[in-house]
């Protein structure tokens with residue numbers, strides 16, 4: 144058994160290594176299978192009317208531009224979250240922006256201020272309202288690293304924010320899809336557009352690392 148077993152084992156990789164020419168065509172065939180994907184693009188450009196294609200492209204470009212702005216906003220919020228972590232605060236950061244221009248930025252300060260309402264979103268909304276000179280923040284986007292809680296989601300509705308962008312979902316306290324959906328509740332007098340999952344991994348990792356470090360005995 145022991146003498147026989149190594150033999151087939153040695154033979155098995157043998158042909159695979161011995162016949163690389165036999166392995167390569169398979170790779171080529173796989174590459175050919177992916178060929179049909181570029182084909183529809185070519186077919187569209189050949190058959191599609193220029194205007195239709197142009198508008199489709201403009202739509203895609205606009206969507207890509209919005210994606211890039213959303214990502215930049217969440218990156219700015221991540222910077223705030225890192226500042227919070229450095230203070231020993233749960234690392235959540237938020238920014239408020241108008242057309243991609245950041246008007247206010249804030250991070251969680253619950254511990255430092257002994258204030259249960261000092262979540263990043265509430266602080267960012269307060270700062271934005273101060274800058275705008277109104278409690279009404281229509282036309283503005285709030286981006287935050289973590290799915291807002293019920294309090295913050297309520298504050299977003301009350302501030303009449305247009306759009307919410309967030310990173311990681313919060314299955315334990317999130318009020319924008321996880322435990323409820325406060326900002327899109329048709330019974331309320333204001334609803335907003337939501338984009339979830341922007342840089343979700345990065346936002347989530349920051350929180351995980353923070354809690355892992357806190358659990359570690361020092």
Ligand code: ZN
Pocket residue numbers: 262263264291292293294295296
């Ligand atoms: Zn909150």
